[in-house]
Amino acid sequence: xxxxxxxxxxxxxxxxxGERLYLFARLxxxxxxxxxxxxxxxxxxxxxxxxxxxxxxxAAGLLSACNVGIFIAVKRLSHREESARKHRLLxxxxxxxxxxxxxxxxxAIWLVGGALxxxxxxxxxxxxxxxxxxxxxxxxxxxxIGYLFLSLLVLGQWSGAIPRPHVSGAVxxxxxxxxxxxxxxxxxxxxxxxxxxxxxxxxxxxxxxxERGLRSARERLEHLADIRRSFLHVxxxxxxxxxxxxxxxxxxxxxxxxxxxREPQARRIERARQRLQGALELLRNLRVLADLATERLExxxxxxxxxxxxxxxxxxxxxxxxxxxxxxxxxxxxxLPAVRGIERLIREAIANYLxxxxxxxxxxxxxxxxxxxxxxxxxxxxAPTRSSSPGSPGPAGSPDGASGAxxxxxxxxxxxxxxxxxxxxxxxxxxxxxxxxPGAEAAGRTRGIGLGLSxxxxxxxxxxGRAGVVSxxxxxxxxxxxxxxxxx
Amino acid sequence: MKDGxxxxxxxxxxxxxxxxxRMQLEKGGYLVxxxxxxxxGLTKFKQLKxxxxxxDLMMEEIDAxxxxxxxxxxxxxxVPVLLLSSMGDQLSLSTSYRELGLDAVFQKPVNAEAxxxxxxxxxxx
Numbered sequence: 337x338x339x340x341x342x343x344x345x346x347x348x349x350x351x352x353x354g355e356r357l358y359l360f361a362r363l364x365x366x367x368x369x370x371x372x373x374x375x376x377x378x379x380x381x382x383x384x385x386x387x388x389x390x391x392x393x394x395a396a397g398l399l400s401a402c403n404v405g406i407f408i409a410v411k412r413l414s415h416r417e418e419s420a421r422k423h424r425l426l427x428x429x430x431x432x433x434x435x436x437x438x439x440x441x442x443x444a445i446w447l448v449g450g451a452l453x454x455x456x457x458x459x460x461x462x463x464x465x466x467x468x469x470x471x472x473x474x475x476x477x478x479x480x481i482g483y484l485f486l487s488l489l490v491l492g493q494w495s496g497a498i499p500r501p502h503v504s505g506a507v508x509x510x511x512x513x514x515x516x517x518x519x520x521x522x523x524x525x526x527x528x529x530x531x532x533x534x535x536x537x538x539x540x541x542x543x544x545x546x547e548r549g550l551r552s553a554r555e556r557l558e559h560l561a562d563i564r565r566s567f568l569h570v571x572x573x574x575x576x577x578x579x580x581x582x583x584x585x586x587x588x589x590x591x592x593x594x595x596x597x598r599e600p601q602a603r604r605i606e607r608a609r610q611r612l613q614g615a616l617e618l619l620r621n622l623r624v625l626a627d628l629a630t631e632r633l634e635x636x637x638x639x640x641x642x643x644x645x646x647x648x649x650x651x652x653x654x655x656x657x658x659x660x661x662x663x664x665x666x667x668x669x670x671x672l673p674a675v676r677g678i679e680r681l682i683r684e685a686i687a688n689y690l691x692x693x694x695x696x697x698x699x700x701x702x703x704x705x706x707x708x709x710x711x712x713x714x715x716x717x718x719a720p721t722r723s724s725s726p727g728s729p730g731p732a733g734s735p736d737g738a739s740g741a742x743x744x745x746x747x748x749x750x751x752x753x754x755x756x757x758x759x760x761x762x763x764x765x766x767x768x769x770x771x772x773x774p775g776a777e778a779a780g781r782t783r784g785i786g787l788g789l790s791x792x793x794x795x796x797x798x799x800x801g802r803a804g805v806v807s808x809x810x811x812x813x814x815x816x817x818x819x820x821x822x823x824x
Numbered sequence: 825m826k827d828g829x830x831x832x833x834x835x836x837x838x839x840x841x842x843x844x845x846r847m848q849l850e851k852g853g854y855l856v857x858x859x860x861x862x863x864x865g866l867t868k869f870k871q872l873k874x875x876x877x878x879x880d881l882m883m884e885e886i887d888a889x890x891x892x893x894x895x896x897x898x899x900x901x902x903v904p905v906l907l908l909s910s911m912g913d914q915l916s917l918s919t920s921y922r923e924l925g926l927d928a929v930f931q932k933p934v935n936a937e938a939x940x941x942x943x944x945x946x947x948x949x
Contacts, residue, residue, distance in 0.1 A: 573882050577838060577932075578838075580932040581838050581844075581933075583932075583933040585840060585844055587933055591936055
């Protein structure tokens with residue numbers, strides 16, 4: 337599968353080149369500082385004599401000055417998208433910086449002793465850097481260039497074309513520059529350069545391949561997830577739409593649109609409507625599950641107004657509550673801190689609680705929806721949090737919602753029903769997928785898989801919060817969901 | 825208005841639902857015109873100048889309803905627009921109906937009395 341960023345690029349290479357160059361530009365400043373400070377250190381601490389500190393400082397200055405331009409250029413291009421777009425420019429910068437490094441390195445090594453200096457090993461370091469930064473072919477090329485610089489230095493000094501610096505302490509005392517020594521240096525460093533370059537480029541190649549594989553796999557998965565989501569949406573709509581219309585037509589018949597119904601007709605139509613309504617709820621839950629499966633939920637979140645969402649969710653249920661002669665009461669604070677989330681999912685969670693509360697509360701009863709701010713509790717997940725809202729001081733006894741809201745971690749929505757209550761054993765399984773409460777059959781619910789509460793739990797988790805229930809048999813239930821407060 | 829009655833334009837590709845809406849709205853004392861697609865809805869809006877528009881969210885294509893609402897806005901629509909939606913229809917989780925300028929969203933299956941109450945309230949403004 338071709339990358340969206342370009343067909344011919346080695347993806348990880350082009351994506352990361354800008355970042356790597358930026359890193360090395362910063363390291364180059366450190367290297368220049370090391371050259372600047374290393375001279376005095378070698379002279380006064382290590383006791384090396386004859387170092388040309390001025391020339392070393394000039395080398396450090398040249399390196400820094402050139403690096404400023406490199407640093408400014410790559411800083412702008414270090415972002416991956418920019419890096420891919422300006423790949424050629426970045427490669428040119430990489431070539432320039434490696435060449436600069438070799439020139440300054442050779443000069444600095446010459447200053448500290450030249451061909452016999454232990455600092456010759458730094459050529460290997462630069463071969464490694466080139467292997468990491470550039471493509472494999474370029475890495476071999478630059479390793480060869482580095483070896484060429486080294487060879488020129490060694491052979492130049494041996495032949496006398498390049499004067500030997502009069503440094504003592506960092507190099508063996510002046511003596512015969514034996515041809516066998518030259519041959520050995522060239523052989524050892526040549527071999528080391530080759531082996532280092534082969535090993536490093538090999539490892540880097542493997543890393544890039546695995547990075548590329550991971551990236552392709554991830555793009556493929558995202559693509560499949562998009563297809564699956566679109567397919568699911570279309571399929572669900574194509575089933576839900578006619579079912580919804582059928583429910584509406586039955587409701588129309590019940591409202592007498594085609595004249596009064598006989599008792600058996602009314603009963604059958606009501607049963608049919610309930611069965612279809614149950615199927616609609618199942619489809620709705622499947623749709624929400626599909627939404628929750630998206631990986632980009634976090635990116636879709638935005639500040640939401642929980643008060644408005646709760647009000648809308650309650651308004652949606654007014655008719656259903658009225659039909660069962662259930663009083664629906666809303667207890668909202670005047671202000672609430674902002675919450676970051678997805679409005680539709682939050683409304684879905686609250687709607688789920690409300691639907692259950694209305695179904696399980698006997699006719700003539702009451703369902704209360706209360707919203708408050710709270711501090712998240714570190715106690716067990718089922719323990720009520722310390723609330724701070726008007727009319728419901730929590731265990732901490734905070735007197736009013738306004739001051740509590742300043743310290744609040746969560747916005748807590750509670751739906752309190754007058755149902756039969758739930759035992760501890762049943763509560764433990766309630767929010768699991770495909771679980772149903774023990775009162776489901778008694779409440780006359782049609783058979784069906786239990787997804788609703790597990791969906792509420794997942795919605796809460798996606799919003800950094802939690803969902804749960806506080807209940808005792810015979811005393812109704814308080815279903816709650818908490819959303820993390822968006823702190824500025 | 826026409827003959828003293830408010831005219832409501834209903835846009836939905838579901839003929840059964842349109843039929844039901846027509847019966848419910850005419851029973852409520854309104855004149856009803858229907859359209860079966862977003863495109864037809866836009867054309868009829870320009871021709872008939874309805875007092876209120878009811879549109880389904882998903883019609884011949886995904887998000888047809890929201891596209892229609894946007895087109896209506898561009899065409900200078902000032903009348904209330906109510907959207908019919910199956911909960912979770914919209915593909916974009918981050919869509920806010922308030923931002924689209926909708927006056928109300930009704931979840932299917934629509935409760936006729938609630939719809940008529942809302943229509944009456946919107947037309948009184």
